[in-house]
Amino acid sequence: MELNNKFENHKDYIRKYRYYEKKDLIRIRRKVNRLYFHKGLSKRKIADRVGMSREFVNKWTQSKDQDMKKDERGWPKGQRRKWTGKTEKRITQIRSYLEENEKEFYWGATAIAQQWHRRFPEENVPPLRTIGQILKDLELSDPPVSGKGAAKYLCYPEHTIYETLSSRLLETDFVGQKYLRGRTEPLHFIGFCFKKKPKLRIYRRINGQTTENLNTQWERFFDRYEKPDYVKVDNAAATIGSMSGKRNVSRAMIFLLEKQIYPIFSVPRKPFSQASIEGNNSVFAKKFWNARQFDSVEDVDQQLEWFNKASLRYSGYKPPEVGAKFELNITVVPFFLNIRHWSHLSKA
Missing domain, CATH: 3.30.420.10 (Ribonuclease H-like superfamily/Ribonuclease H)
Known part of the structure; x- marks a missing residue:
């Protein structure tokens, strides 16, 4: 119940986040257009200044009167391109089941995909990246832990x-x-x-x-x-x-x-x-x-x-097929680390 309520609350959060993200992108488009047509900067300098790609700059410097709110996504704003709210609810329910079941220990994207396949064998399983993104949007995924990394x-x-x-x-x-x-x-x-x-x-x-x-x-x-x-x-x-x-x-x-x-x-x-x-x-x-x-x-x-x-x-472990294997011809050779061991061997 708590996860379902969290899901409903975050639908509004996601809509607001995407709205402000879109609004910020429109601002950048207008800035790029203004720098090119009014300030006379080159496209390379504009790309460096705003931190966007040259392709982005080329796209939004076509004319002074260009429509900066144009949307070519091909699907309604505020929705995922392919996976609907039904998918998000299923992912939420599966994760809740895995987390509450005492015999289960994994409830990340891979475990959810496996459980999805067991429950809905006739339907396509969402990609792991999509599941992970939905979990992140709903704040149901563990944040990444940054570390120092292994010595090169x-x-x-x-x-x-x-x-x-x-x-x-x-x-x-x-x-x-x-x-x-x-x-x-x-x-x-x-x-x-x-x-x-x-x-x-x-x-x-x-x-x-x-x-x-x-x-x-x-x-x-x-x-x-x-x-x-x-x-x-x-x-x-x-x-x-x-x-x-x-x-x-x-x-x-x-x-x-x-x-x-x-x-x-x-x-x-x-x-x-x-x-x-x-x-x-x-x-x-x-x-x-x-x-x-x-x-x-x-x-x-x-x-x-x-x-x-x-x-x-x-x-998903399954033992590999048993086939003809190369038999290792191993000879045990003693290796001594210092002269003292070698002297003991010489006296023997």
Whole structure:
């Protein structure tokens, strides 16, 4: 009900906004015409002064008596070119349903388009851009969050990996410790994602950030979804092995290599070089952990199952067809980082 009232109120707001926008545009047209015919400025200087294109200046300097209120839109003012008020009401209703349904976690343009297709399979789905614009006009979309952006010099891992490797690459990452009210022990989660189509976002609750749990979750993921060609991970103890002992090939890496999967490490201590999985972790926090109330660990598991199902619907994930695959011929070669390790090897 609240969203429907908001919809009606904003119809008047949109009409007023478009009226003043049109009025301002007419003022600019008149200024362009006056600068050209009365001030004698060149069209290039006029375009620079008013901040409009040369095409705009040419269009509105045809004659001194030109009609500045001429409208060539081809449809009534104050209305959308193609999509009517019925479309706006449907989008409002669908968004209200998605936001109020406890089993739904996404209510942006993509989720609305998917729900539209389920409800009205015989009708054309509005473009995502149209849905997004309607949500913005009704102030039902989240404002964009401006950030500093990733360091340019660290863009090379993403470009090299995703533009030169044509095979499937899975990103895996532990989520930071989470706490329930009244419980002292933290909860641990692990996330998996495919950045390229078919896209996938899945999270599981685990007992701890250990190599055993990591290998177990990988095994389950490969059996249930698909086995990738590459796995990208960060430099956690569970992936690289002992932090204090001699350098060696960790059990997690041996697990992947035995399955003919190449491991790829992100840049140490630079999480934004693993942008895809970190972005999914942000979605996990925003849509799941920070957006919900949990009564118990069992409730967390139940709602996490809903979140994973909603994520699968949202991404439309389907495992790629299994075909003939190139078998990787992997040879494990030890690599030592300093002379001390080499001296130990020489004495052995």
